[in-house]
Amino acid sequence: MRRFLIYFVLIPLAVVAIALAVANRHAVVLSFDPFNVASPALSITVPLFVLLFATLVIGVVVGGAAVWFRQGRWRRQARHEKGEVDRLRREVERRKEIPALPTRDAA
Numbered sequence: 647m648r649r650f651l652i653y654f655v656l657i658p659l660a661v662v663a664i665a666l667a668v669a670n671r672h673a674v675v676l677s678f679d680p681f682n683v684a685s686p687a688l689s690i691t692v693p694l695f696v697l698l699f700a701t702l703v704i705g706v707v708v709g710g711a712a713v714w715f716r717q718g719r720w721r722r723q724a725r726h727e728k729g730e731v732d733r734l735r736r737e738v739e740r741r742k743e744i745p746a747l748p749t750r751d752a753a
Contacts, residue, residue: 667695 674694679686 663699666698670694670698 671693673691674697675686675689675691676697677683677686677689679688
């Protein structure tokens with residue numbers, strides 16, 4: 647499955663990303679001042695592909711953080727159940743060490 651993912655998903659995506667970067671090398675102005683369009687107070691000039699890749703990275707990080715926070719309940723439950731399994735395993739090992747009591751014959 648991992649090999650399939652690499653060959654048929656990740657490599658074509660990398661090729662598309664490289665083509666996108668080569669095709670979009672011209673500079674764009676990123677302005678953080680919505681009120682003064684002619685002369686923005688805070689702006690930077692970057693190549694378009696840098697802006698696109700930065701947006702992609704930020705989206706992946708924000709999405710990953712959202713998923714991580716939403717799955718917190720399941721991680722907490724897994725930790726609790728792992729502790730319970732460890733406790734029961736120790737109890738079974740402890741009971742194996744106790745010799746069995748001799749039984750009386752009902753003859």
